[in-house]
Amino acid sequence: MAEKYIIFLFAALFMITVGIVAIGILVSYNLSKTYKKQFLQTLLYHQIFLYSFFLYGVWGRILLGQVLINLELSPAIINKASFFIPALGLPFLIICWYMLIKFFNEMNGFVLSKITTIGYFIFFGILITAGVWYVNTGNFKAIETPEIIIIRLLIVMNLISNIFIVVPSLFKKTHKSKIELNFPSAFILIYLTGILIYSAGLWFIKEHFLISSATILLMFAASAQLPVFTLILIKKIPAKELSGDLDFEGFCNKFEISKREAEIILEICAGKSNQAIANSLFITLQTVKDHAHRIFTKTGVKNRVHLTNLVREKITKK
Template identity: 35%
Template structure:
């Protein structure tokens, strides 16, 4: 079992690092408030996952190895998630801000502040009520762990609703391709939360259930991120798009042997057009645009739209 936990921990670490890295690259590519909020959401989400969940499991294991008293093990493990609450609070606020910044609705700042004050204030109130109910045993037993989990899931559910409502309500102002991407992204985020909420209580059900649940917990937020990464060229416009430098573009095309058709693709990319828009204007298929784009990247020695746009427009 120790080997299994080590492998799962390394996978979780790799997922967290990959998610944060992909999100950070998106900030550099598109430089929007949404991508910044998403980046901070992922950082705080994974920070709590390590500090509030993995640290609890590791602490239980270490204290068990040195034959500590069961009451001490339980009390220490139950208290660790409480110290991770600041990470959760920030992730909830970032989640709310993500929804409003995704559809560029300015009221999001006021809503996120109200959300922060209300739900952060709910934490000590719920904590005090719990202490009154259980009195002497409030730091012992599994009831504290389940109470923490229930409060966490309730506030995250409220945050998810506040995140989803503005996106689904305001995405109608965008054209169908982008609207479809935004709505599906919201659906993936909600499904990820629902599945986390379904499986998280089983952390206490048995040793073999814990490892796959932890792995899924980390993967849940990576799936929406990966989907958005694949569709970013349609939903967002890169930095510097719309300001091509004709002289730089001519020199670049001559230096790397860019063909006439490939130059038309370069023009479209540097004007901030999506692959589908380029395909429609040139009367070619979307796959043909992708094939030309790949050849352009190979000739120049780059691997993203952002680098091409920076070479021509920056």
């Protein structure tokens, strides 16, 4: 009776987690398709690789365990075989972490360099190579529960990775004109708390089936927070501002441009020199220079050419 109850519980849990996967991926897909932003495309890839690992590494492991038990193999063989499911799913997790790094950087207006990307994958390539070497040593073969070792290793790596990826995003800011989206500290705290709780549950996942069930559910649910939080924040941003499809008034409102500064921007975009602008607006040359400096600071550009390009990029052509 108890066994049937556990099977029913895990079947229901599987259906719920599949539903959560659908929500996370569909929300990410709709955001990416609707707003056509690179950081949203990256979020979609993150969700795909993360849930690929979860479905393969978690549910694949549970299914394999049932198959091996039905074959009436020894516990030692089952433990050894079970090790390889989460281990083989590691590439999904590595790519998922990379997409998380990329997402938070792009959201804050930064672009990962090729050197950073290459260095990231070289680091994990070396780590995996060292792991394979250790597996082939006699020391690893003497471990009675290799599955527990790999699970706890992945827990620590996932927790550390999320903390070192997400927390710096609160402080690493570029000019506001380049920031795509700003996650409030409360959202970050909720996200990391969810990861911390399910990490603690995973540490003791073998203790009781209720612990494992609650942990699996929280793991899937916590991972769907990013697309849900992103959706909530995007809904608060005017559609024109988010898409960059602004009129000149919207452009000035976005960058807090004054009326006089707006007049100077139009003159700069018309190709006039500072002296010509001063003559046209009946102001001194120094006043034009002062206003231009404030305009450059507010918009995050370095010169007149960059300002002109920014205006053309942001404003709808009519």
